[in-house]
Amino acid sequence: MxxxxxxxxxxxxxxxxxxxxxxxxxxxxxxxxxxxxxxxxxxxxxxxxxxxxxxxxxxxxxxxxxxxxxxxxxxxxxxxxxxxxxGTRVGALGLEINVDYIAAFATDLGGRVLIDRRVGFDAMGCDPERSLDELARVAREALAELGLLGIHVAGITVAVPGLIDGANGVVHVAPNLGWYGVPVAERLSWDVAPTIPVTVVNDANLAALAEFTSGVAAGTTDLVYLTGEVGVGGGIIAGGRLLGGADGFAGEVGHVMVDSAGERCGCGRTGCWETKVGLAALVRMVTPDHAYGVPDGIVRDPEERLAEIERRQAEGDPQVAAALAEVGRWLGLGSATLVRLFNPRVIVVGGYFARLAEHLLPRAQAELTRLGVTGTVAHCTFVASDLGFGAASRGAAGVVVDRVLADPTAIEILPPQMSTISGA
The missing domain is CATH 1.10.10.10 (Winged helix-like DNA-binding domain superfamily/Winged helix DNA-binding domain)
Incomplete structure (x- = not known):
């Protein structure tokens, strides 16, 4: 039996x-x-x-x-x-949907990377149903690959740039995706994996966890992570624990107002920090003809947009130099507020901030020093992540692994012949 x-x-x-x-x-x-x-x-x-x-x-x-x-x-x-x-037969799948891509990252319990990919997708230009269809397609492909490897998937965690009802897997609001009240967990469970637990978590929080466990500042008990995407999210590690807040909404730093006379934000307000330092802001300043939201029929991965900016910067384009200086200044200005509030030792910058770190961080650090409280700033530095645009999906897989470690009974007992072989 x-x-x-x-x-x-x-x-x-x-x-x-x-x-x-x-x-x-x-x-x-x-x-x-x-x-x-x-x-x-x-x-x-x-x-x-x-x-x-x-x-x-x-x-x-x-x-x-x-x-x-x-x-x-x-x-x-x-x-x-x-x-x-x-744990070579037990896997974790992390997914991320963002403005212009969907990422998948899978690992086994021992940390072996099984899948690590990102596909271009214009979520900003699609309605939620179409976006969830594509997310489900990527998930099915990943599960099929893991199945061929003999992997039992213990769970799926989805990273979304927005406010999440974690208990129900519903995205309350994701302004840059145009999502309001989207039941992501229910939809994926129904379409993809009825027997696999699906959870949904804010992307910046997941990226912060990935940085804390395996990034450039791993083990730093007080750090702030900034996403560096079209939108700017923040994940806060305080005393070695992720700061969630009363409703799990802590870290929405991109929507802190920094300029009352500034640009209108995707959230509907004016002058949010991400309108100054988000990738959309940089692209708008440097390549207005190819700005986010400008329909041209081409789906551009963020790496492609950055490649063009880097090329022009290397050629000495003054427009690019001015734009990078402006973003760096605002990055430091907003971060000074975060230092006052959370007193981190490190501000880890991910996404495009990390890719363009040599051009952005010196100016940001100078602005932070100018505006910050002397004692706290002296011990806080910017550090560029080395996880690229995959930090959130990596953190998502890590959440599943942690869940198995916390409750190994979530993994079914194998039939006697299989358990005997695995223990041989």
């Missing part, structure tokens, strides 16, 4: 909670510290050896760990088999 999916059906609720916690403890320990014997895991976690043996059996049955052996280093007596994180 095949075991029940979570293996905890006959255990009282309080004991089931303790067991889930202990399974997570062992799995996280192996992920963070690498291969270890049962005895070493027991000593490090404070669990007794009998409990560890039982937990290891279940984690093996779920295909999350395997045994390599034997382990000799520092051992006295008969060497034990080394337990190591497996």
């Amino acid at each position: 095949r075991p029940v999916p979570n293996g905890l059906a006959d255990i009282p609720a309080d004991q089931a909670t303790v067991r889930r916690s202990n399974l997570s403890l062992v799995l996280r320990h192996l992920r963070e510290h690498g291969p270890q014997s049962r005895s070493a895991v027991a000593a490090a976690t404070g669990l007794n050896k009998t409990t560890v043996t039982s937990l290891v059996g279940e984690l093996r049955a779920r295909g999350l760990i395997r045994e390599n052996g034997p382990q000799h280093a520092g051992a006295v007596g008969r060497p034990g088999l080394a337990l190591t994180l497996d």
Whole structure:
């Protein structure tokens, strides 16, 4: 008889909670510290050896760990088999939809990158239904690829530049996409993966998590991440935790008003920060004939737009130089407010900010120094992300991985023959 999916059906609720916690403890320990014997895991976690043996059996049955052996280093007596994180059959899929592209990033539990791609798509010029159709198509293709690799997808997280009702997977408002009350999670679940959990999270928050765990400022407990897209979002890590706010809407820095006499923003207000530093603002200043929202029948990936700007900058185009200086100045001006509010050690800039960092950040840092509070500014610097435009989709996959690590029972127990093979 095949075991029940979570293996905890006959255990009282309080004991089931303790067991889930202990399974997570062992799995996280192996992920963070690498291969270890049962005895070493027991000593490090404070669990007794009998409990560890039982937990290891279940984690093996779920295909999350395997045994390599034997382990000799520092051992006295008969060497034990080394337990190591497996997860090669468990995957996480992160998706992102933005103004001019859709990205997909997939990884297995051990961190092996399985899919990393971005496709051009004019979401700004399409209605929500058409955009969701394309998002679903990209998701289906990714799931098909993962299926051919024998990967069980534990979850899908979608990054969207807007205000999200995380509990229901509904996008309240995404001004630059023209989305209002769009049920993304429900639509993807219905069209793509009825059996796979789908969550929706703000893109900047996901990118901030990716930076915190694996970016240029990894481990920095107080940082601000700026997206550097058509819109400008912010993800805030404070004390090592993502700052969400009462409704999960913290970080909407792009819609802070900085110029009451400025341009009208996609949100309907005037003079928002992203009208000064968003990629749309730079493109409008440099290539007005190819500005966002100007219909010309060509779908341009942000990399293509940036390539043209870089070419003209290298040729000494004064219009480009002036535009970059202006964006750099406003980037520093707005960031000075963020430094006063959140006192970060680092402001990580992503997207096009990172691509053009050598032209934008010196001016931004100078403006930050001029306007900031002396003590806080002295310890805060701009840093260019090395995750490119894929930070949000990478962070989205990371959320799924963290969910599995927190609750390994989310992964079904394999049939006996499969679990035996995976533990061989």
